[in-house]
Every structure is written in C-alpha cells, then in structure tokens.
Amino acid sequence: MKPFEFIKAASTEEAVAALAEHGPGIRILAGGTDLLVDLKHAGQSPGVVMDVSGIDxxxxxxxxxxxxxxxxxxxxxxxxxxxxxxxxxxxxxxxxxxxxxxxxxxxxxxxxxxxxxxxxxxxxxxxxxxxxxxxxxxxxxxxxxxxxxxxxxxxxxxxxxxxxxxxxxxxxxxLGKPAGFIKFGLRKGQALALVNAASAAWIEDGKFAAPRIALGAVAPVVIRCEAAEAALDGQPVSDAVIAEAAKIAAGEAKPIDDFRASKSYRLDLIEVGVRRTLAAAAGLKGE
Ligand SMILES: Cc1cc2nc3c(=O)[nH]c(=O)nc-3n(C[C@H](O)[C@H](O)[C@H](O)COP(=O)(O)OP(=O)(O)OC[C@H]3O[C@@H](n4cnc5c(N)ncnc54)[C@H](O)[C@@H]3O)c2cc1C
The missing domain is CATH 3.30.465.10 (Uridine Diphospho-n-acetylenolpyruvylglucosamine Reductase; domain 3)
Structure with a gap:
C-alpha cells in the first residue's frame, strides 16, 4: 500500500470542507472494507484518506x-x-x-x-x-x-x-410496505451474489398494488423490472400471476456468463428469486 496522509472528520461539514480543499486527491474511508482492498492494489497513493466513521x-x-x-x-x-x-x-x-x-x-x-x-x-x-x-x-x-x-x-x-x-x-x-429479499450465491455465507432480488407490493382486496421488483448482479447496475411491475399491478395474488411476472422480469435482465455461473442458470435464479420475493411480499408461503 502506498503511503498517504490520514485525517479524521468530526462532522459532515468538516468532511465536506476537506473534500473541497483536497479535490480529487482525497478518498473517504467509512468502514474501509472496500477501500482498503482498493488501496492495497492501487498503483498510486490517494494522497489523503479521510475517516468519516467518527461522525455520529x-x-x-x-x-x-x-x-x-x-x-x-x-x-x-x-x-x-x-x-x-x-x-x-x-x-x-x-x-x-x-x-x-x-x-x-x-x-x-x-x-x-x-x-x-x-x-x-x-x-x-x-x-x-x-x-x-x-x-x-x-x-x-x-x-x-x-x-x-x-x-x-x-x-x-x-x-x-x-x-x-x-x-x-x-x-x-x-414505510411498512410488504417486501422480500433473496440472495443466491455459490455458498450460504460470505458469498458474492450470483443474483439478488427484492420485491415490494401492497396487497389491496387480494390484488397487487404498486408492485416493485429490483434485481442485482444481472446488469451493470441494480435494475427495476418495470415491465413485470406493470404486468402485475392490479392483478389478483396467485401463483400463476407471480410466475408470469417472474418470467417477464427475467426478460428484462441482462445476466452474463462467467466462471461462477452461466447466463441460463442466472436467468433461472432470477425467476425463482422474483417468485419467492413476490410471494413473501404477498404473504404467501411460496416455494
Ligand atoms: C470479506 C468481504 C466480504 C464482503 N461481502 C459482501 C457481501 O456479501 N455483499 C456486499 O454487498 N458487499 C460485500 N463486501 C463489500 C463491502 O463490505 C461493502 O460494500 C461495505 O458495505 C462497504 O462499506 P464500507 O463502509 O466498508 O466502505 P469503505 O470501504 O469505507 O468505502 C467504500 C467506497 O465508498 C466510498 N465512501 C464510503 N462512504 C462514503 C460516503 N458517505 N460518501 C461518499 N463516498 C463514500 C469510499 O471512498 C470508497 O470508495 C464484502 C467485503 C469484504 C472485504
């Protein structure tokens, strides 16, 4: 790791002032669990590392x-x-x-x-x-x-x-909107997600209202599956409706093939993840 100056900010105002003072040559350190890995492999020193973990x-x-x-x-x-x-x-x-x-x-x-x-x-x-x-x-x-x-x-x-x-x-x-989250990895703990998914929905008169579906690890950034949401909105809660929405959501994702999993396996995981998180949001027992 290259040497750097270390400072500690006592308040958000102080941190913002330090960011302005040091320009691009300053990095924020919160827990450091990502930053320290970056710094170990960085070819250049960041100049200044500012610890913000003491800002209550x-x-x-x-x-x-x-x-x-x-x-x-x-x-x-x-x-x-x-x-x-x-x-x-x-x-x-x-x-x-x-x-x-x-x-x-x-x-x-x-x-x-x-x-x-x-x-x-x-x-x-x-x-x-x-x-x-x-x-x-x-x-x-x-x-x-x-x-x-x-x-x-x-x-x-x-x-x-x-x-x-x-x-x-x-x-x-x-607040209080029923929601579910699931993460699929290659092992149960300490795993990078192959796919992660979250769904949230109100259930009104047995129908989905304002459903929201989000997926991670299947595109360059976390995405919302708006076509699946639109297909689900106002529909009665049922396994068939959920399964159809999950298929549409998989069509909205762009998972990759890599050494950890194939694209087709990830597409399967998306469907299962959306089904399970929608079932959780709807209060169904699920698979
Ligand atoms: C062994 C290990 C396992 C992990 N497992 C997972 C996992 O299962 N799932 C997962 O999602 N992540 C995982 N991570 C990644 C990491 O732990 C998380 O992303 C964590 O939340 C990063 O938070 P941090 O406070 O440590 O960030 P830091 O390392 O302090 O900072 C990360 C980046 O964010 C910037 N930053 C921090 N706070 C701010 C702020 N307030 N404003 C602007 N910039 C800021 C920093 O400058 C840096 O660029 C893992 C990491 C390790 C080392």
Whole structure:
C-alpha cells in the first residue's frame, strides 16, 4: 500500500470542507472494507484518506414526516439490529444479514456499499424496491435524487467531485410496505451474489398494488423490472400471476456468463428469486 496522509472528520461539514480543499486527491474511508482492498492494489497513493466513521449523525437511523432516514455511515450490523428498520423496512435486515461475515457487517456501511456500486451489492435491491432517495452533500449544497439515478455503472455513481453521500431515505408512503429479499450465491455465507432480488407490493382486496421488483448482479447496475411491475399491478395474488411476472422480469435482465455461473442458470435464479420475493411480499408461503 502506498503511503498517504490520514485525517479524521468530526462532522459532515468538516468532511465536506476537506473534500473541497483536497479535490480529487482525497478518498473517504467509512468502514474501509472496500477501500482498503482498493488501496492495497492501487498503483498510486490517494494522497489523503479521510475517516468519516467518527461522525455520529452520519450513522443515525430515524423516522420523520419525510420517511425512514438511514445515515450513510450506518453499518450493516446497525441496520440488522435497529428497531425502526425492523418496524418500517424489515427486508433491509434480511439484505444486511447476507453481507459478508460478522466482521464485515460490523465495519461495512450502507453508504460504502452504495458508493462502491458493484452490480452485486446487497443493499441495493431492497432500497430500489422501496423507491429510496439519496441525499448528497457538497460545497455547493445538498441535492436529493432517486437511488436509481445514483447508480451510473459498475463502480460508478453520480457523485460529483467534492460530494459525499450523507443519507438514504425510504419515503413515508413506502414505510411498512410488504417486501422480500433473496440472495443466491455459490455458498450460504460470505458469498458474492450470483443474483439478488427484492420485491415490494401492497396487497389491496387480494390484488397487487404498486408492485416493485429490483434485481442485482444481472446488469451493470441494480435494475427495476418495470415491465413485470406493470404486468402485475392490479392483478389478483396467485401463483400463476407471480410466475408470469417472474418470467417477464427475467426478460428484462441482462445476466452474463462467467466462471461462477452461466447466463441460463442466472436467468433461472432470477425467476425463482422474483417468485419467492413476490410471494413473501404477498404473504404467501411460496416455494
Ligand atoms: C470479506 C468481504 C466480504 C464482503 N461481502 C459482501 C457481501 O456479501 N455483499 C456486499 O454487498 N458487499 C460485500 N463486501 C463489500 C463491502 O463490505 C461493502 O460494500 C461495505 O458495505 C462497504 O462499506 P464500507 O463502509 O466498508 O466502505 P469503505 O470501504 O469505507 O468505502 C467504500 C467506497 O465508498 C466510498 N465512501 C464510503 N462512504 C462514503 C460516503 N458517505 N460518501 C461518499 N463516498 C463514500 C469510499 O471512498 C470508497 O470508495 C464484502 C467485503 C469484504 C472485504
């Protein structure tokens, strides 16, 4: 690892000021579970590494009129154990539980997961299915956008130079929306997702209302399956309707063939994952 200057920010304001001062030569360190791997293999020193893990409000989880706020610095363990998450977005707990091992979950943050932006990230699908927004802070102020706009490509987000991710907001209208998450890997623990999936839907008079389906590891970024959602909206809850939506969702994905799994196996996993997460959202027993 190349030498670098290490600084510690005590507040978000201080962190934003340091980002402006150091320009592209500064990297944020939250839990470090992705960054340290990057730094070990980097040919060049980042110049400055700024630790933001001591900024208390960056890890805060709260509810207000806007919705459920999850600070970018919230660790996966904090998400798994937070009563507000359990009450308003319990599928987030299922997703957080699948990230790495205990040590990784204790250090790794939701913000770091989203900013690293690998297609297989486990925090993305539930947040996309619950239509989360992200709040970014920079020297020129704050901006808020849909999480789907935040993801630009593999390892690429819309974050501009000098900006940091501060908050993730699940809108109030989606709090308590029934949702399910599933991750398929090559083993049960410490696995990179071959496919991960999340579905959320209200059930009104036995019919799907505002269904949302999100998939990870099947395209350059986490995607929403809008054709499947449209086919499902207003339909009665049944295994046949769910199976049809799952087929459509598989048609919207672009999984790859690689040494870990073939494209056709991943397409099968997508169908199974969408079926199971929709069944969970609908309160069915499922497969
Ligand atoms: C052994 C191991 C197993 C893993 N297993 C999984 C897994 O199963 N599923 C999964 O999804 N991931 C997994 N990961 C990846 C990683 O743990 C997660 O992505 C984690 O959430 C990253 O968070 P962090 O706080 O450690 O990020 P860091 O490493 O601190 O930062 C990651 C990147 O985000 C930037 N960053 C961090 N916070 C902010 C912010 N607030 N604003 C702007 N930029 C920021 C950093 O500069 C860096 O570029 C694993 C990693 C390891 C080492």
């Amino acid at each position: 409000d960056l890890g805060a989880i709260s509810v207000d009129d806007d919705g459920l706020h999850i600070g970018a610095g919230a660790t996966h363990t904090a998400i798994m154990t937070d009563p507000l998450i359990a009450e308003h977005a319990p599928a987030m707990i299922d997703a957080a539980h699948t990230v790495g091992a205990v040590q990784t979950r204790n250090l790794g943050t939701i913000g770091g997961n989203l900013v690293t932006c690998v297609p297989s990230m486990d925090s993305g699908p539930v947040l996309v299915a619950l239509e989360a927004d992200v709040i970014l802070a920079g020297a020129s102020g704050i901006r808020r956008l849909a999480l789907t706009e935040f993801f630009v490509g593999p390892r690429k987000t819309i974050l501009a130079a000098g900006e940091m991710l501060v908050d993730i907001v699940i809108p109030k209208a989606n």
